Structures are given as structure tokens and as C-alpha cells.
Amino acid sequence: MQNTSSTEQIEQDVLAAMSRPSRCYLACIFLAGLVFLGGMALWSRQIALGMGVAGISHPVGWGVYITDFVFWVGIAHSGTLISAVLYIFRARFRTSFNRAAEAMTIFALMVAGLFPLIHLGRVWLAYFLFPYPNQRQLWVNFRSPLVWDVFAVSTYMLVSLVFFFVGLVPDLAIVARRRPGFIGKIYRLASLGWVGNSQQWRHYTKLYFFLAAFATPLVASVHSIVSWDFAVSIVPGWHTTIFAPYFVAGAILSGTAMVITLVIPMRRLLRLETYIPISHIESIAKILLLTSLIVGFAYVVEQGLAFYSGNLYEMEQFRFRALGDYRLLFWIMVSCNAILPLTLFVGRLRRNLAYLFILSLLVNVGMWLERFVIVVTSLARDFDPYAWGNYTPSFTEIGITAGSFGLFFLLFLLFIKILPVLSITELKER
Amino acid sequence: MxxxxxxxxxxxxxxxxxxxxxxxxxxxxxxxxxxYHLSEIDTLLGQPPSKLPLFALGGALAGFGGGFLLAALTSLDWPVITGGKPIVAVPAFLLIGYLMTILIGSLASFAGFLLLARLPQVDALLEEQDxxxxxxxxxxxxxxxxxxxx
Structure with missing residues (x-):
């Protein structure tokens, strides 16, 4: 609802981010690329030498790789929450974050999707996970949560990609108009020849609404299904009905923290302060606080369920988590995810960007540790004391994990130079 | 002209x-x-409601049916009892149906959009319309x- 001069200004400001990269940007790309390549080299070594180079063994057969998978799927969640759920609820602050959050969702899912393959060992047989007519006349076991996971994550990836692309179409046409030459032609082709006539807009808004409506249940269901990878088993500490909502809240907490981690530096480096006001970041901080409260509540309920159950194995598992060999990780997790975010009840801290940035990093650390604690401690101490054993990640596992962060940040850095980081069309409308 | x-x-x-x-x-x-979209235009031009919901509904129903049947028929094709569950384990297979509802519903909506909005618009691409x-x-x-x- 703005006149042309202000809409031109919006286009200029947002597209200025796509200008020639600075040395600092190139240094970041180089660093992220190097870490990613390091991770890839270690994965190649694991493929060549076998799973022995990873630290996973009996009794802890799921270690850092599964931790990473759950963590990255969780990171993906707030993208859908911000894009789809906030769109349906018409939250105005959404426009400051939706594009970056959607991109983050896709990159996080791309990274997450690698970990089941890395964990498989024989990665060349990964296609066995998908149902297809084959010479062996075998089908996948649809009663297994692991197959539900394949369907859930693939669906999430494809729907997120479509949603991201559809949101980009009008903006790609704007980039095409403002970029001369061959690069402009590529953007024009990617925009499908969008001209913004009434027929296109009429169907476009309908489509966007439908995609948001389709994606909204995924916010709840994808991480619920990931949680059932654990909860459907009988392992103490995993076999609990609160896992689905607990995982979903944790996913939104970690995803929101990652959005803050990415958006605060992006806002400053790309000079987008006008379009990402502090009041909008404060709204995201409130989501962080809310989900942190839910996660904190889940931590208490989880302990309560174990001790109220009177089940010896459950009680020992939760005693081990808080007081056993992994207690340091447990208490860092509780501090980062449930205690430190309580400071966001103070309005001044919600509006302090430096504080929010540091807090978001700590929540990311806490959420990664939460996945580690859930995955590893339960396997380290299940029913039979004779089979108990601790797990320490190997250098290969740590390197591949670091490589996954390298890949994620590399993709995000490339995104901010290739595509508009804010939805220009929605900003004009706002 | x-x-x-x-x-x-x-x-x-x-x-x-x-x-x-x-x-x-x-x-x-x-x-x-x-x-950007102005809903007033649709009213002024008297444009009929978009047919996109039909694509969404059709895709969602096909996805649900297809997903459930994929799980059920493949299980019947090689009936192995796992985890003490029935061959056609309805709750588990409903989950596949649900996920396929979302996936095929979304993809069908997108395909319907391309068809109804006539995209990719070749004229605009060739003439470089802005x-x-x-x-x-x-x-x-x-x-x-x-x-x-x-």
C-alpha cells in the first residue's frame, strides 16, 4: 500500500544485499567451505574404511549421527512455523523473517537428510529405504517408524521447497527487471515469466494459502514422527508418550534460536534495520521464551513420569541422566534450554540484540546436547547392567558434525547473495 | 492498438x-x-472464484488413498508379520496416507496453479516483459x- 518511490526504495534496499560480495563475506564462504570439505573428507574416509572409524558400537549404536539428524530436522521447524503458521494467523512480523527462515528450513533439511545416509555406512544402498518394485520382490516395512521418517522428511523437504519457490516467484521477476544481461535472463526464466496480472495474483494467493495450510500440520507431525523413532521402542528413557509434543516444542525452540542466530548478523551486515525492526525480533524472542517454557516443563514431566511410574529401569535411566557419566551435558542442556531463556521475561533483554544473539547460540548448543543426551544415555544404560557402556564420539564423528555446520552456513551465505533475503512483494504490501 | x-x-x-x-x-x-495482490480487482472485474481448491482437494484425496494403498498392498504382496502387528496395520498405514495427503495435495495445488495462471508464460519470457x-x-x-x- 505504498507509492512507487517507496516501493522502489524497498527493491533497492533488499537487492543491495545481492551486490558484489565483500572480503569479509568471501572469507566466511571460504571458512564454511573448508569446514564442509573437511567433513566430506572424513565421510569419504568412513566410506572407505567402514563404520569402525565412528565411535558407535555396542551398546550405543546410535550416536552423534542420529543426534545430528534429529538436531537438523528440529532446526528446520521454525522455518515452517514462521512461514506457514504465522501466515495463516496474519502475524505482521513474519515478513521480516519468512524468506530467511524458509531458506534455513531447506538447508537444514538438506543437511539432516545426509545423516541417515552417513549413519547407514553402506551409503550406496540408501535407495533400499524407498518403496519401489524390485527384482528381490521386497517392500519396505511400513510398520516401522524409520520408514515413516523417510516419508515424513521427504514430504517436508518437497513441500518446503515448493513453498519457498512459490514465495520467490514475484521477487525473482523483480530481480530479473533490475538485473540486466544474462543473469537477468536466468532470473526471468526462474520467475516463469511472472508479470503480476490479475489472473496470476488471484491463483497465486490461493496457492500460497493452500501451501501454508498443507505445511502447518507438518510443523507438528514431522518431529512427532522423528520422536517415534525412539518412543515406539521399549528402551528406558525413550518409551514415553510425551515425546511427540516434547520434540515439537524443542524443534521450534532450536529453530527459532537458529533464526535469531542468522538474522541478527544478517540484519546488520546487509543494513536491513528498517525492514527487520527490533520489535519484530522481540516477537521472535517471545516465541523462543514460550517454547523454552514448554521444553522446561517437558524436562520436569519426564523426570516426574519416570519416578512416579515406579519402574526401576525408568528411574535408573533418569537418575543416570542427571547424576551419571553424562551429567555435565545434562545440566548444560537444562541451563541453556530451560533456565537462561527465562531471562527473556525482561523486556529490555528481549530487545538487546547482542544478548539475544549470544542466548540463541547457547540455546543451539543446549538443543544439540538435548538430542545427544536423549539418544546416547538411554542406550548406554538400558535393562541389563552387563550390557551397559559409555560412548565417546570419535574424531570422524566430530569432524562430520562440524562439516554439517559448514555446509549449512555455506548454503545460507550463498543464499543471501543469490536470492532476495526478504520478501519484497510482501514488504510492499505491508 | x-x-x-x-x-x-x-x-x-x-x-x-x-x-x-x-x-x-x-x-x-x-x-x-x-x-501485489489486490482483492478489490477480482470483485471489480467480476472474476469467478479460483478453481485451485479442486486441485488441492483432488491431490489430497489421491495422496491419502494412494499412500494408504501403497502401504497396504505392498504389505499384502509380501505378508511378513513384524512386531506382532497385523499385515494391514491401519494406524501405521494411516500415517503414510496422511503424509501423502500433504505431499500430493501440495504438488497438485502447485501444478494446478501453473495451469490456471498459465505459467510458465512463454510470451513474457520471449518478449522480456517486466x-x-x-x-x-x-x-x-x-x-x-x-x-x-x-
């Missing part, structure tokens, strides 16, 4: 569009382009000079 009217302001644009329609120019002769930041009304089949700035 077509006549084009350019507007910087949304209100003036809508007033002009209303005026043109009340002057008796048929809506079929008007091509309206805007930098998505303007202004509001534009193009009146077809008129002999008039081009471009009347607001």
Missing part, C-alpha cells in the same frame, strides 16, 4: 479501474497488472497513443 495507464498510487488506480468499467469497457478488454512496480491497466483494441502517466 492497446492503451496503457500507469499509476503510482493504489487508490487512484482502483478509482480509474472502476471508472473504466462504469464507462462500459468490458472487463475482458482490460489487462490489469499490480505489484513485472512492474507500478499499477498498470492495459485497454485492448483501442487506437490510442501509448503511456499516459498518472
Amino acid at each position: 492497446a492503451r496503457q495507464l500507469f499509476f503510482d498510487d493504489q487508490q487512484t488506480f482502483l478509482q480509474q479501474l472502476e471508472q473504466l468499467l462504469s464507462d462500459g469497457i468490458p472487463s475482458g478488454q482490460l489487462d490489469v497488472r499490480t505489484p 513485472f512492474d512496480s507500478r499499477f498498470i491497466i492495459t485497454i485492448a483494441d483501442e487506437v490510442a497513443p501509448c503511456t499516459t502517466p498518472n
